[in-house]
Amino acid sequence: MPNTMSLRASTRRIHCSKLLHPTTYLHTRQTPKVPVGWRQCRAVASTASAERVLFPGALNSKFTNEMAFIRPSTHKAIPTYRVMDQYGQVINKEVGVDTEDEEALTLYRNMVCLSIMDLLMFEAQRQGRLSFYMMSAGEEGIAVGTASALDPSDVIFCQYRETGVFLQRGFTLDQFMNQLFANKEDLGKGRNMPVHYGSKELNIHTVSSPLATQIPHAAGAAYALKLQNQQQSDKPPRVAVCFFGEGAASEGDFHAALNIAATRQVPSIFICRNNGYAISTPTSDQYRGDGIAARGAGYGIDTLRVDGNDIFAVRRAVKEARRIALENGGKPVLIEMMAYRVGHHSTSDDSFAYRQKVEVEDWKRRDNPITRLRKWLEGRGVWDEDKERELRSSLRKKVLAAFDKAEKMKKPPIASAFEGVYEEITEEQKQHIEELRDILQRYPKEYDIDQHEGGIESLSQLLEKK
């Protein structure tokens, strides 16, 4: 169609020269003259006098004759929502906090328990008694606060620094220790690295090491919940919640997940723990936008930035997010929880190689979720130094007791190395199990078979099973 081609080419040329013409800039209110040919062309999609563009890719966009690039630097940063200040004072007394004293005490005890467990396990790893550990220091409020504001039936996907979620939901100290020691009572059957907890009973999916892979899982799980919410009107509706760090948000899976969550309108809450570092990488090397929250709107997702050291803000934000997520069948919500990673990334990391010790000490002293809630509790007169000392010493004893118990327990059966790859053991696996059994029988001194529950017998039992 040569006519159309030449028409489009010429109008485009006219349009360009129009833009270059100074009057276009000086009198922005004046409607630029649109060439007749162009008007006819556009009439297919819109009327000549329409204010809206009506391109299918951006239906709500209006025309402008002012060429103004959107400059992120000129926008104000998204504010950080908080309920109480760092001295534990509630800022808006009229609104107050919607947490009863008793519940606040429970949250406080759980946060302290988490921090004590973290310190002891960190030490245990340093003594070589654990292979690996990751602390939650500085982020206890995010995990504990979020879990406390959700329904126990809501499905949670974690990254790895959300031990507080498990604790708040009722994962016992024994269960934590069994996982850390990968002993025979470990729900993961001794297959995963420490801190990769999981519990179907508590509706928390097992943690896996690859970063951000859990974000699209949460979107898919939320879609499943959405259909189940529709089908089972007798049961209360549920949401899926997903945690990830600001570093993980650079992965393609983050983009994929938020986009698909928005297009499928799933009831999910995406919670970013922005603690300033991804191992050694500061946020300035991670992104140049206004954090993670600024991306939410780009996906068409309701978004909030919250002070992660303020457990009341965390709880209120999550409660409201849950309400929004279930609106009209479902829609995703993004919350960016601001925090500071007080501890090292993991026991395999010495963070003072890339940040000043004084910076960490400063954060520890200035503000953290535990001391902030403690100040609030003291302000209410429900907490004091004696209670604090008593709590800490009793928690320490409990953790150490669970630790000793788990450390003494046997390892899982060797059969667990093969089971669960598929629902059934394959023929190929049977052959491999037989070969392993043969090796273990002929070289018994080369292996610590007796450490494992059932010894070599577990392999024989697996082979007999069909």
Added chain:
Amino acid sequence: MPPSLSPVRTLSRCLLRPQSPIHPRCQWHPSSIRQASAAAGARLNGTVEFDSTPILQHTSRAALANPELPPDVRNGQTKRINLYTAVNEALRHALQTDERVLVFGEDIQFGGVFRCTMNLAGDFGTDRVFNTPLSEQGLVGFAIGAASEGMKPVAEIQFADYVYPAFDQLVNEAAKRRYMSGSTGYNCGGLVVRMPCGVVGHGALYHSQSPEALFTHIPGLHVVIPRSPLQAKGLLLSAIQSNDPVVFMEPKVLYRAAVEQVPVDAYHLPLDKAEVLKSGKDLTVVSYGTPLYTCAAAISAAEKDFGCSVELIDLRTIYPWDRKTVVDSVKKTGRAMVVHESMMNAGVGAEVAATIQEQAFLRLEAPVKRVTGWATHTGLSFEKFIIPDVTRVYDAIRKTIEY
């Protein structure tokens, strides 16, 4: 497309086919161009005729004689359909019988670029059959999440060539989900990832690949490749029913070309069995998917020319695969050959050959021959030189028999 079809019929089919200009990938018509490019004097290459090949069941009676079909299906009716229609019928049956089944992927809703999901969105609603954003890692991750919460998602990757963005999700998450979750019981067993694979005559680098060998190196995944409409329907239904994640690869050149009698009723075919398509006593040829047609043509020419008898085995399930059927066959014939489209190094043929060597060493009378794609990419104009054709399989049979 069989050369016997008149040009007029070809044209009218082409016009009837719903066209969508949304995406350039939609312009794909998997018709076999290989016949058209056959050399003028060719005796071997260019003889793969879909309307007479022994690989396909051309009569209702032959289709229903399959002992793997349950008795009620064997007493039922059949219908002559092509492979994409068979996939469509399997999906339709799954959606109808199990409300947990979801079908989604890129451009699924209007019927799919290969028509495999035709009319499903209209009949089952866009809650269960829907388009996803153009993101392979996203849609596979989404499927894993949905499967982990009890759904049975059948996700589609538009071309196997584009599965790599989802590789992490398939390898690190889908395959390991049950294992890493231990006794908590979380798994994504309901997951099926469908993807069109293989050469199509003009697919070049990114519409021709067969990445099955990459998935056979992953414990936890089933990898299935059907050879025909009847197989596709039964294997896909088994894949959806399976409690393990399944990578289901559909040879796209067969979508329209392979037409056979397929039982109207639903049925399941086993996910752990190879099938002996033709018995013989001098040589075992192991293959799967499209090359089976090449093998059948080469075998018939070779048997005529050399007076030998060749056994042909379809692996069907590429991993975990049926070692016993293959090894038993080689123990009988003493010679073996593996044929596949993807390249030789660390391909499926390497595993099959190694297993034969290990388990039938004393019976082998010749080295196990591998006829595969060469160690290169599928350059647009070179496809016919790269992918195993009838001549190369014929010649490999000759060399192995004469060794």
